[in-house]
Amino acid sequence: MNYPGGIKKSTIVKNITYKNRGMNLENDLNLTNQYYIDNEIAFIYKKPTPIKVVKATYNSNGNRVITEAYYSEPSTTDYNGIYKGYYIDYEAKETKNKKGFPINNIHLHQINHLRHILKENGICFLIIRFIEYNKTYLLKAKDFLDYIDNENLKNYNKSYISLSYIEEKGYLIKEKLLKRLDYLEIVDKIWRLL
Amino acid sequence: MNYPGGIKKSTIVKNITYKNRGMNLENDLNLTNQYYIDNEIAFIYKKPTPIKVVKATYNSNGNRVITEAYYSEPSTTDYNGIYKGYYIDYEAKETKNKKGFPINNIHLHQINHLRHILKENGICFLIIRFIEYNKTYLLKAKDFLDYIDNENLKNYNKSYISLSYIEEKGYLIKEKLLKRLDYLEIVDKIWRLL
Numbered sequence: 001m002n003y004p005g006g007i008k009k010s011t012i013v014k015n016i017t018y019k020n021r022g023m024n025l026e027n028d029l030n031l032t033n034q035y036y037i038d039n040e041i042a043f044i045y046k047k048p049t050p051i052k053v054v055k056a057t058y059n060s061n062g063n064r065v066i067t068e069a070y071y072s073e074p075s076t077t078d079y080n081g082i083y084k085g086y087y088i089d090y091e092a093k094e095t096k097n098k099k100g101f102p103i104n105n106i107h108l109h110q111i112n113h114l115r116h117i118l119k120e121n122g123i124c125f126l127i128i129r130f131i132e133y134n135k136t137y138l139l140k141a142k143d144f145l146d147y148i149d150n151e152n153l154k155n156y157n158k159s160y161i162s163l164s165y166i167e168e169k170g171y172l173i174k175e176k177l178l179k180r181l182d183y184l185e186i187v188d189k190i191w192r193l194l
Numbered sequence: 195m196n197y198p199g200g201i202k203k204s205t206i207v208k209n210i211t212y213k214n215r216g217m218n219l220e221n222d223l224n225l226t227n228q229y230y231i232d233n234e235i236a237f238i239y240k241k242p243t244p245i246k247v248v249k250a251t252y253n254s255n256g257n258r259v260i261t262e263a264y265y266s267e268p269s270t271t272d273y274n275g276i277y278k279g280y281y282i283d284y285e286a287k288e289t290k291n292k293k294g295f296p297i298n299n300i301h302l303h304q305i306n307h308l309r310h311i312l313k314e315n316g317i318c319f320l321i322i323r324f325i326e327y328n329k330t331y332l333l334k335a336k337d338f339l340d341y342i343d344n345e346n347l348k349n350y351n352k353s354y355i356s357l358s359y360i361e362e363k364g365y366l367i368k369e370k371l372l373k374r375l376d377y378l379e380i381v382d383k384i385w386r387l388l
Binding site for chain 1: 244
């Protein structure tokens with residue numbers, strides 16, 4: 001293989017690694033979900049970011065332009081859809097933290113939402129990426145909620161789920177070429193949908 | 195009952211009717227879905243409106259303000275969630291048309307989405323309100339797609355589903371006080387979830 005411009009191989013590799021890590025979790029999941037859709041495996045979508053529009057007008061082309069708006073807090077998880085006829089629901093977050101996953105990454109009403117979906121027998125989990133280790137885990141909502149409930153958290157804003165708990169209870173998601181994060185492979189196994 | 199200010203009864207009734215009609219379909223569905231959530235019957239949410247943010251800045255309070263953004267086309271239906279463990283998915287539209295429902299109210303990729311969900315055995319339908327008659331129908335996605343496929347539509351932008359077809363194949367949703375549009379009552383019956 002030729003390296004144009006005579007760049008050293010090591011530099012190239014470094015760039016590629018950096019580029020891969022630059023592909024954030026949302027992009028990886030979008031590509032994965034698009035793969036699932038294109039192959040009619042599952043229909044799972046990221047919900048649009050909730051935005052509260054305050055002012056809107058029309059531009060010279062007659063198109064509506066929003067000129068003042070604010071991001072608002074989501075009331076549910078970001079991703080949901082259908083897989084093999086089952087309702088599937090998850091939240092995805094990445095963290096730079098090395099020791100664990102800061103719980104306040106998941107809003108309180110998202111936690112409530114997870115409880116509701118679990119009660120209704122939905123397939124429900126978190127996808128957590130540790131950026132520093134470049135590792136992405138699937139953690140069942142049940143195990144996430146068990147941790148929160150048992151730890152008797154004193155301070156929601158300062159608490160985190162230890163990496164060791166996630167390594168023990170969670171499932172490492174393999175990175176692949178097309179199905180960047182083939183999380184349904186894990187869903188098949190742990191919910192016995194095979 | 196007293197009518198303050200000596201307004202004639204007929205005027206009051208007219209106002210109430212007008213007010214009810216002013217409660218648009220989205221509001222009615224939000225109230226209904228909130229009732230379902232509060233009573234842990236179902237967890238069905240309207241997805242946020244998709245907005246493409248072009249420019250954002252910070253205001254003097256340090257909050258992020260979006261200063262230029264545009265509405266973008268949704269790739270899925272607006273509502274989805276879980277009911278009795280089943281995946282549920284629908285689009286809701288109101289029309290002032292008296293003869294029928296203009297098909298271009300449903301975007302082409304929403305039609306595709308309905309096909310996908312149906313294939314995956316999701317519970318999937320349209321909720322259509324005829325504003326002029328103040329009547330709201332549930333029409334199964336299957337019957338909607340059958341109509342489109344069989345009518346061999348020549349012009350998507352000018353075609354509509356006749357009111358008589360919707361009256362024949364659809365189900366009239368009763369208006370109630372708290373569960374404004376208790377569409378799950380119909381879902382129970384026609385999908386035999388009772």
